[in-house]
Amino acid sequence: MSVTQADELCPPRGSAVGHEPQLSDIAASEVVGAMVDGVLVVDSFGRVASANRAAGELLGYSEAELRGMPGDRVLTENGSPLLFSDEQLDRLMRGEPLVGMALELVPSNGTAIPVHVNCSALRRDEGELSGLVLVARDMRDMLRLMASEAAERELRRHSALLSDMVRQRTEELERSNQQLASNLRALARTQEQLVVSERLAALGALSASIAHEINNPLSYVCGNLEFTSDELARLMAVQPMPQLDELRAALDEARHGADRVQSIVRGLKAFSRADQDSSELLDVRTVVSLSIKMAVNQIKLRAQLVQDLAPVPLVQASSARLGQVFINLLVNAVQAIPEGHPDLNRIVVSTRTDARGWAVVEFADSGCGIAPEIRRRLFEPFFTTKPIGEGTGLGLSICHGIVSAIGGEIEVDSEVGCGSRFRVLLPAAGPPPARTSQQERS
Numbered sequence: 149m150s151v152t153q154a155d156e157l158c159p160p161r162g163s164a165v166g167h168e169p170q171l172s173d174i175a176a177s178e179v180v181g182a183m184v185d186g187v188l189v190v191d192s193f194g195r196v197a198s199a200n201r202a203a204g205e206l207l208g209y210s211e212a213e214l215r216g217m218p219g220d221r222v223l224t225e226n227g228s229p230l231l232f233s234d235e236q237l238d239r240l241m242r243g244e245p246l247v248g249m250a251l252e253l254v255p256s257n258g259t260a261i262p263v264h265v266n267c268s269a270l271r272r273d274e275g276e277l278s279g280l281v282l283v284a285r286d287m288r289d290m291l292r293l294m295a296s297e298a299a300e301r302e303l304r305r306h307s308a309l310l311s312d313m314v315r316q317r318t319e320e321l322e323r324s325n326q327q328l329a330s331n332l333r334a335l336a337r338t339q340e341q342l343v344v345s346e347r348l349a350a351l352g353a354l355s356a357s358i359a360h361e362i363n364n365p366l367s368y369v370c371g372n373l374e375f376t377s378d379e380l381a382r383l384m385a386v387q388p389m390p391q392l393d394e395l396r397a398a399l400d401e402a403r404h405g406a407d408r409v410q411s412i413v414r415g416l417k418a419f420s421r422a423d424q425d426s427s428e429l430l431d432v433r434t435v436v437s438l439s440i441k442m443a444v445n446q447i448k449l450r451a452q453l454v455q456d457l458a459p460v461p462l463v464q465a466s467s468a469r470l471g472q473v474f475i476n477l478l479v480n481a482v483q484a485i486p487e488g489h490p491d492l493n494r495i496v497v498s499t500r501t502d503a504r505g506w507a508v509v510e511f512a513d514s515g516c517g518i519a520p521e522i523r524r525r526l527f528e529p530f531f532t533t534k535p536i537g538e539g540t541g542l543g544l545s546i547c548h549g550i551v552s553a554i555g556g557e558i559e560v561d562s563e564v565g566c567g568s569r570f571r572v573l574l575p576a577a578g579p580p581p582a583r584t585s586q587q588e589r590s
């Protein structure tokens with residue numbers, strides 16, 4: 149087997165002085181010499197027969213040093229000497245190249261260089277294998293590029309994951325924030341109710357003592373006024389004295405005024421002693437119906453009455469006290485609606501059971517509504533927006549006292565010009581009410 153010589157592969161280019169060769173004159177060996185890929189020619193004994201400049205540079209040997217060197221010293225596969233399989237040899241013998249073999253060049257400094265190698269056989273005329281041509285492409289830049297692309301892809305994946313996590317966390321935070329805000333609102337409401345309750349409790353105690361102090365002298369005043377007025381009437385019956393008519397009218401006015409003071413004192417007592425009546429297990433719908441009956445004539449003058457009395461749990465309360473609450477709320481609803489347009493206005497009285505299983509009685513009217521700035525004062529005794537002589541301002545404070553005494557609550561929703569909705573919530577005392585067939589269907 150003849151050895152392919154390096155000088156055969158890259159002979160010095162013959163050139164006449166002053167004669168520039170044409171491109172077509174350039175020998176293949178020169179082309180090989182100029183290639184960026186390393187080219188090694190190995191003889192049939194596996195020794196390097198020749199190498200181009202690029203191979204020498206990659207391996208760190210001169211072409212002369214390479215010549216005769218065992219090919220498997222400079223070319224390895226996964227760190228082991230390169231060995232062709234029978235199948236690969238067969239292919240080479242058939243003249244088929246081996247393309248894209250992932251191998252390493254082992255340079256003089258020992259640091260392997262990853263290369264892709266295309267290998268083709270050199271054969272003699274008789275077909276006998278005389279050597280191999282190995283073209284090795286340095287893959288370091290390509291691998292670096294692939295690694296940086298993979299790193300970039302990984303980075304993008306991580307940043308997508310990160311932004312996903314940030315979005316999720318932000319959503320969670322927003323949810324917690326909303327929860328916090330709603331808890332805060334509930335807390336503020338409770339605090340407001342507590343302040344109102346405390347103030348009303350203090351006012352209740354004060355009212356009780358005022359009522360007590362006024363009541364005694366008032367009973368003398370009323371008694372004496374009645375006595376004087378009766379005596380005067382008796383005298384005038386025996387002997388008419390027109391000159392005393394004015395005196396009699398003044399006495400009647402005084403009696404009227406005293407009656408009014410007495411009714412205020414009764415209201416004060418009711419407000420301060422809301423829990424001192426005997427209570428019983430009752431269905432609030434009975435009390436609601438009775439209260440409506442008592443107020444129906446007033447209601448008819450100003451509004452249409454709508455009743456929607458769904459079953460409610462039994463509550464432990466005094467029916468007289470609860471009746472007082474409902475009548476107060478009904479009268480307030482009536483008074484919030486101007487007279488004369490009953491067909492345009494509505495008062496809706498409804499009962500239902502809330503999520504806690506409490507009995508709820510609601511009085512909704514289409515009246516004037518309540519301005520936000522006076523809403524927090526509604527339950528204060530003597531707070532009224534009605535003209536002097538028309539309202540004492542005790543109605544709602546009495547309602548609050550009675551309802552709080554049995555562990556209930558009163559809520560108000562209102563919009564000026566649209567109407568108001570007063571809700572009395574009472575804790576259940578007995579077993580839950582039987583469900584109606586209509587409720588079961590819904």
Ligand SMILES: Nc1ncnc2c1ncn2[C@@H]1O[C@H](COP(=O)(O)OP(=O)(O)OP(=O)(O)O)[C@@H](O)[C@H]1O
Pocket residue numbers: 476480481484513515516517518526531532533534538539540541542543544545568
């Ligand atoms: N349904 C309602 N619509 C509009 N305002 C109302 C309603 N209920 C109560 N109010 C307002 O609340 C105030 C206090 O009511 P409250 O029942 O305590 O006293 P009053 O009705 O003014 O007097 P009283 O009940 O002693 O006759 C009323 O003056 C009115 O301004």
Ligand SMILES: [Mg+2]
Pocket residue numbers: 476479480539542543544
């Ligand atoms: Mg009232």
